[in-house]
Structure formats: C-alpha cells, structure tokens
Amino acid sequence: MRIHNHHALASTPARVAALATAEAALEAIDTASALRRTVRVEGDVLRAAGAAVPLHPGGRLLLVAVGKCALAAGSTLTEILGARLADGIVLDVAQAEAPAVGGLRVRRGTHPMPSAANVAATREIVAFLEAAGPLDVVLTIISGGGSTLLCLPPEGGSFEAERAVLEALFRAGATIQEINTIRKHTSLARGGFLARYARPARLVTLVFSDVPGAGVDFVASGPTIPNQSTVADAEQVLARYGLPRDRLPLVEMPKEPALSAGATTAVVVSNTVALEAMAAAARAAGFAPVIRTATLAGEARAVATHVVRELHAAPPRTALLYGGETTVTVRGRGRGGRNLELALAALAGGAEDELLLTLASDGRDNGHLAGALADGITREAARRAGLDPRAYLTENDSYGFFERVGHALETGAMGANVADLVVALRA
Numbered sequence: 001m002r003i004h005n006h007h008a009l010a011s012t013p014a015r016v017a018a019l020a021t022a023e024a025a026l027e028a029i030d031t032a033s034a035l036r037r038t039v040r041v042e043g044d045v046l047r048a049a050g051a052a053v054p055l056h057p058g059g060r061l062l063l064v065a066v067g068k069c070a071l072a073a074g075s076t077l078t079e080i081l082g083a084r085l086a087d088g089i090v091l092d093v094a095q096a097e098a099p100a101v102g103g104l105r106v107r108r109g110t111h112p113m114p115s116a117a118n119v120a121a122t123r124e125i126v127a128f129l130e131a132a133g134p135l136d137v138v139l140t141i142i143s144g145g146g147s148t149l150l151c152l153p154p155e156g157g158s159f160e161a162e163r164a165v166l167e168a169l170f171r172a173g174a175t176i177q178e179i180n181t182i183r184k185h186t187s188l189a190r191g192g193f194l195a196r197y198a199r200p201a202r203l204v205t206l207v208f209s210d211v212p213g214a215g216v217d218f219v220a221s222g223p224t225i226p227n228q229s230t231v232a233d234a235e236q237v238l239a240r241y242g243l244p245r246d247r248l249p250l251v252e253m254p255k256e257p258a259l260s261a262g263a264t265t266a267v268v269v270s271n272t273v274a275l276e277a278m279a280a281a282a283r284a285a286g287f288a289p290v291i292r293t294a295t296l297a298g299e300a301r302a303v304a305t306h307v308v309r310e311l312h313a314a315p316p317r318t319a320l321l322y323g324g325e326t327t328v329t330v331r332g333r334g335r336g337g338r339n340l341e342l343a344l345a346a347l348a349g350g351a352e353d354e355l356l357l358t359l360a361s362d363g364r365d366n367g368h369l370a371g372a373l374a375d376g377i378t379r380e381a382a383r384r385a386g387l388d389p390r391a392y393l394t395e396n397d398s399y400g401f402f403e404r405v406g407h408a409l410e411t412g413a414m415g416a417n418v419a420d421l422v423v424a425l426r427a
Contacts, residue, residue, distance in 0.1 A: 002026040004410045009373060014427045017285035018357040018373070021278045021319065021423045022409070028277035029361060029416045031072035031143075031208065034269045038206065039077065039139075041084050046137060048204050049266030055084065059135030062201070063088030063104065064125055064194070066150060067143030067220055068111075068362050069208045071101065072415030077139070078102025089128055091121045091149050093413075112366075113166060114151035114159040122152045122189045129194060132201035140194070140203065144210030144362065144417035146220025147180055152189040154251045161248040162186050168243055173299060173329035176211055176218070178237045183221045184253055185234040190221035191253035195263065198224070203263040209270040210361075210417045212324045213295035216267060226259045270294075271323035271418040274361065278423065282319035287425060289319045296324025296422065300338045301393065304345035304356075311354050311424045322422035334397020337365030339420055340408070343372035344398040347389045352376045357423040363411035367399055370409040371420075378407045 001007070002023055010016045027033075039048045046053040046061065055061055061084050065073045074090035078101060088104040093111040107121035132138055151159050162183075169179050184191035195203055203224060211218040217227035231250045238245055272294050279289035292310065296303060303326050310320055326338045336344075339358035346356045359371035372378075382389055382405050392401040402408040 002411055002414070004412065009407065009409070011377065014355045014375065014425050015373065017282065017287060018355055018423045018425055020285055021281045022357055022359050022421065024277040024281035025274040025359070025361070025421050026411070026414060026416070029269050029274050029418050031069045031416050032076040035073060035076045035080065038268050039080050041081060046139070046204070048139065048264065049206055049268060051204065051264040051266070053137055053202060053204055053264065055137060056135040059133065059137065060086035062086060062132060062136055062138045063141070064129065064138060065090045065141035066223070067146035067208070068093055068417040069143035069415055070141060071106070073141040074101040074104050074106070078104065089125050091125065093145050093149070109149040111145045111148045113163045114148050116159065118149050118151040119153070119159055122150050125194070126152065126189060126197050129197040132198055134200040136201040138198045138201045138203050140205045140224050141208070142205055142220045142223060143208035144219065146223065147183045147190060150187055150189040150220065150223055152187045154188055154249050156249045157186060165243055165247055169241060171330045172241050173327040174237070174241060175297065175327060176325055180211070180218050180221045181229055181237050182234050184229055185231055185250040186248055187221070188251065190223050191229065192222060192224065192226035192259055193254060194223040195226065195259040196254045199259065205263070205265040207265065207267045208417060209267050210419045212271050212419050216265060225265060226255055227253065228255070229253065269416070269418060271361070271421065274418050274421055275321050275323050278321050278421065282321070287317050287319035288315070289321055291321045294323045296322045296326060296420070298326055300326040300328050300341040301345035304342045305349065307356065307422060307424050308346050308349040308354070311426055312351065314426050316353070316426055318426045320424040322424070323419060325419040328396065330396050332395030332397060334392065334395035334400050335367065336396045336398040337367055337369070339365040339371040340369060340398035340402055341393070341396065342422070343374040344389055344393050344401055347374045347379060350374060353427045355425045355427070359409060359421045361414065361419060361421055362417040363414040368410070369399065369402060370411040372402050372409060373407045378405065381405045381407065
C-alpha cells in the first residue's frame with residue numbers, strides 16, 4: 001500500500017472505498033511506470049512520448065532531471081537507457097541522504113523556499129548544458145518543485161530576496177500561476193533559459209505536470225519552454241499583493257524562436273491521469289463516479305464548503321472526484337497545509353453518510369502528512385479529545401488538529417506530483 005497507514009484508517013466500507021480510490025491515483029501517476037510506458041531506445045533512435053529522436057553515433061545522450069520526480073526518474077531512466085546514457089544530473093528536493101543513481105550526479109535542494117544549495121546545483125546544471133554539442137541529445141525531466149530548485153538570481157538578486165517575496169505571496173494566498181510568474185522572472189534558469197543553455201543540442205522535455213489547467217510553461221516555471229510572459233506581468237503580480245518592485249531584480253525570459261526549433265515537449269503525467277484511475281476504482285467499489293473538475297482552485301475552506309454542498313445534493317453511492325490546487329491565506333499562527341485545511345474545513349458540514357478524503361499527490365502537504373479523512377468517525381474522535389475543529393481552523397492549525405485526532409494520511413515522499421486530489425463519497 002502506498003498509504004502507509006491504509007489498514008489503520010480503513011475502518012468502514014466508505015473509508016475502504018475512499019482509500020482504494022486514492023491508492024489507484026497514486027499507482028496511476030507512478031513516475032517509474034510512466035517512464036517505462038513512454039521512453040525506450042530502438043537501435044539509434046530515442047523514442048520518447050511518441051517522438052522519434054535520432055541518436056548520432058558521434059553524439060551523447062544526456063539527462064537533466066529536476067523536481068520532486070527527479071530521483072525516481074533518474075533511477076528508472078538509467079535502467080531503460082542503459083549504456084546509451086552518457087551522463088546526467090538529477091536535482092531533487094532534500095532527502096536524508098542522496099542515493100546513488102546509476103552513476104548520475106545527484107544533487108539535493110530545498111523546497112518550497114530557495115537556498116544556497118539550490119543556487120549551487122543550478123549553476124552546475126547550467127555548466128553541464130553549456131557543454132552539450134550539436135550532435136548531443138539532452139533529455140530533460142521537469143516536475144513540480146523544479147521552480148524552487150532552479151534558483152539562479154540575476155545580478156543584484158539573491159535567493160534570500162526571492163525567499164522573502166515568496167513567503168509574502170504564500171501567506172497572502174497567491175495562486176501557483178501568480179507565484180510562478182514571479183519565479184520565471186527572478187531566475188536565469190527558468191522560463192526557457194535552460195533551452196538556451198542547451199543549444200545547439202537537440203532537446204527533449206518530458207513534463208510531469210502539477211499545475212492543473214495551465215500551460216506546460218508553468219510547470220517548474222518552464223525552464224526549457226519559451227513563453228510570452230513579460231516583466232510587466234510579474235510587476236502586476238507584485239502590485240496586486242502590495243509588494244514593492246525594487247525588492248528583487250526581474251529579467252525578461254528568452255523568446256527567440258530558435259529555442260523551439262527541433263525541440264520535443266510532451267506531458268507524461270497529469271492529474272487527469274489520476275482522476276481517470278480514481279473513477280475506475282470508485283466504480284469498482286460500487287460508487288457512481290463523477291469527475292467534477294481537474295482544475296480545482298480557490299481558498300481551501302471556501303472550496304470545502306462548495307464540495308460539501310455538492311455532496312449533499314448528490315444521490316447515495318456517489319463519488320465526487322476533484323483535482324487541482326487550492327490556496328490558504330494564513331491569518332492564524334498554526335501550522336497547516338492546503339489539503340489538511342480543506343479536510344478540516346469540511347468536517348463541520350459533513351453528514352453522517354458523507355466522507356471527504358484529501359491528498360497531496362507528492363505525499364507532502366507542507367509537512368510529513370499527505371492529507372486527511374473527514375467523516376463522522378473523525379468528528380467523534382475530535383469530540384472525545386475535546387478538540388474544536390473551528391478553533392483550529394481559525395488558527396490555520398490543521399496539522400495540530402490531525403496530529404492530535406489522527407485520521408491523517410501518511411505516504412512518505414512519493415517521487416510523483418500532479419497537485420492535489422479530493423475524493424468525496426456519499427454512502
């Protein structure tokens with residue numbers, strides 16, 4: 001089971017069904033499985049996501065993998081590509097120890113805030129790409145978390161200045177699109193810059209998308225994908241949240257058409273894949289699945305009210321399924337994550353025959369918990385413990401609540417990331 005405490009939580013038929021639905025999603029977005037379906041070498045041709053890329057006898061096949069899927073991707077690709085893979089760098093979020101990955105250079109960075117380690121690793125990636133030649137093929141794996149990892153401030157900037165602005169945006173409940181608009185213009189390694197460094201090598205980008213409803217240029221802030229965002233767009237975001245323009249220097253992103261010439265970009269996994277797997281699992285459990293949206297957005301507690309209202313109106317034996325990414329405007333002094341806050345906010349409004357499960361697909365909802373179950377059992381456990389869910393919600397302390405009452409999901413880092421998932425069941 002990918003949910004480590006699955007059996008402890010599966011105490012009712014509805015919980016069994018909800019957890020099976022969540023497990024199906026995590027299986028469907030598994031990084032290793034997705035790459036084995038997508039990438040192979042046939043003779044002197046690299047086949048990746050439907051593209052056929054010739055491998056020149058005098059050239060090299062190189063790998064750059066960045067984000068929360070990077071370690072899993074690097075390990076799998078060394079198996080798939082074997083001796084054809086000449087060299088590569090894997091940059092993932094911090095682990096206790098960086099494991100060896102088939103001779104590749106493994107680097108660790110911090111998330112969700114940038115650090116000196118991120119800057120150092122990004123400089124190494126830039127130098128690696130600049131050394132690629134016209135006969136080389138560079139395979140890049142881009143996944144969520146890559147924006148923070150690829151920190152390379154322009155002259156006059158610093159990771160500390162970027163961090164201060166990001167902290168303000170997170171606390172204000174800015175969307176991931178707004179945050180990544182800022183990130184694109186504060187690093188010389190995002191927003192198409194890696195594509196510039198890799199030229200004249202042939203570039204193949206496989207995307208594990210964690211930004212529902214947005215273009216691939218928002219995943220990890222589009223490091224290999226030129227796009228049309230401008231400094232003026234970033235300035236509008238800063239102005240919207242009352243942040244001064246002079247806190248950090250902004251740079252225009254590369255926009256030369258040559259960066260896209262001969263390049264291949266494909267989305268390998270997204271939350272649509274997860275939702276389809278969830279629907280199949282819910283149906284197998286005897287529920288009528290309805291995929292409500294793949295682009296869930298808005299303040300987590302407001303979204304909770306909306307989902308509960310939809311669940312009230314649904315017929316019995318219905319499973320409402322959602323994917324997306326909510327936001328949390330931090331007003332209290334507690335510790336929380338958007339999935340835990342959504343579950344906590346839904347707790348008071350749910351009926352006895354209703355259940356809500358929330359899940360961060362990367363296994364980390366701003367901490368070690370991945371999400372939570374909210375149902376009558378959770379409410380009764382809170383009552384017995386003398387806990388008032390509304391008081392914890394006021395303090396944005398969803399972690400404190402679920403750590404005390406239990407009923408949180410524990411998965412560990414998944415090595416996958418397609419944003420957040422919600423299962424709402426009416427028994």
